[in-house]
Amino acid sequence: MDQESIVYxxxxxxxxxxELDLRKRRMVNRTRLLELPRSFxxxxxxxxxxxxxxxGVDLFTGSYHTQVIHFGASYRAVEYEWExxxxxxxxxxRKMYWVSATVHxxxxxxxxxxxxxxxxxxxxxxxxxGNMRMKCEWEREAAFIK
Numbered sequence: 680m681d682q683e684s685i686v687y688x689x690x691x692x693x694x695x696x697x698e699l700d701l702r703k704r705r706m707v708n709r710t711r712l713l714e715l716p717r718s719f720x721x722x723x724x725x726x727x728x729x730x731x732x733x734x735g736v737d738l739f740t741g742s743y744h745t746q747v748i749h750f751g752a753s754y755r756a757v758e759y760e761w762e763x764x765x766x767x768x769x770x771x772x773r774k775m776y777w778v779s780a781t782v783h784x785x786x787x788x789x790x791x792x793x794x795x796x797x798x799x800x801x802x803x804x805x806x807x808x809g810n811m812r813m814k815c816e817w818e819r820e821a822a823f824i825k
Contacts, residue, residue: 682786683753683754684754684755684785684786685784686752686782686784686785687782688750688794689780690750690772690780691745691747691778691779692776693803705735707775708746708776713728716728717729725757726771727752730750730751731748732748758784773806773811776805776806778803779795779796780795781796792815794815795814796811796812799812
């Protein structure tokens, strides 16, 4: 049986802006997700539009104050190509508005990893605004050896 990897998480945007700016930010994020290939293919084996939720742009469609974009997918041993997956995800984040992004990677062999991106001190990442920092936590269950 092949090794399965599960990747899931969310991207959050918490704008402190007038209503028109909120709608613009949410539409930009929605557009960036819709620009992804609809499903996985040879050109895009890591990210696709179908793996992301597409919340609406107002409080009646799931974005009361914080826009929360959920995502998730099952892969065949993606940890062996994790650097490429991360590059694709960070390229997407570079084009979006957000305050935080969290990715959980669950693997059969190397445990669980959590990757967290937080916006710089000014509180919000804007499209093409520069460097991003990420931190990683690793959790692994193992038997205690006496």
